[in-house]
Amino acid sequence: MSLENHAEFKLSITKALGDQLAAALEKLTPGSLTMGNIRSLRPLPGVYQLYKDDDLVYVGKADRSLPQRIEKHYRKISGRTNISLDQMAFTCLYVDEDFGAVAPERLLINQHRDQGQVPWNYNGFGNNDPGKRRDTTEVDEGHFDHEHPIDLECKLTELLAERTLVDEPVPLSTLLQEIKAHLPYVFRYQASKEFDDIAVELPDAHATADETLRAIAARLPDKWQITALPGYLIMYPKVEDYPSARRYYRNTGVVDVWQR
Secondary structure, three states: OOOOOOOOOOOOHHHHHHHHHHHHHHOOOOEEOOHHHHHOOOOOOEEEEEEEOOEEEEEEEEOOOHHHHHHHHHHHHHOEOOOOHHHEEEEEEEOOHHHHHHOHHHHHHHHHHOOOOOHHHHOOOOOOOOOHHHOOOOOOOOOHHHHOOEOOOOEOHHHHHHHHHHOOOEEHHHHHHHHHHHOOOEEEEOOOHHHHHOEEOOOOOOOEHHHHHHHHHOOOOOOOEEEEOOOEEEEEOOOOOOOOOOEEEEOOEEEEOOOO
16 A cells, blocks of 8 residues: 655635634624714724624725724715615724735635625725716616615705805805715715806705705706716716716706616
8 A cells, every 4th residue: 555755735824814803703793883883993903894684794994993994884874775874783803903914804705705795895885986987887786886876865964054054155166065075975076166156055954965966056057967876976067978877967957867
């Protein structure tokens, strides 16, 4: 009988790290995705997991601050339809800074993907502004933006309460900046000097984003258009159609073009 006196041995350090991370997170009880829970976190780097209705849907990392990163997701979800913050929960681990080189979130994603979990890691949930090149592409079924489009009925209460106290028209250039900062989704627009000379009368303090956009559109110069895409808003000096547009705001009126 012949016996081998040599063989190959492969040490998978990354697999061991992934297993340990998953095991450590598994011991944690998901907490509700609330600002109170988020602000109780220490501003340290780490990895985190998001749950929707108890299902693990997303794994991410924060290179600097876990609460800052998770708050971005809180804000994003708060401005979407067909989903509620009450459905969401999270767990997280603080991770040493020098651990970032091994991409800890990638280890977790690979681990959970094999089990059919973390669908949001592959459907566009983590994207910020996808860039102008994506404006003219059609959003596929299954994409996060298709399943959970932006909520045009969300209220701009904080902004409008401050503005309506002044009770005077607002320069369009100023209003656009303020709306961009307050909306829970991306609003990308082209600035123009002529906006300094255009005044907009705001709706009342309980107005929605849609009502505010209608007020802005009524004062836009010719050829300008605000377009509500599934995941964000854009405004440019060109009237054109977009494959995935939901609504157009123009000075000639508002046009709904998207039906689910």
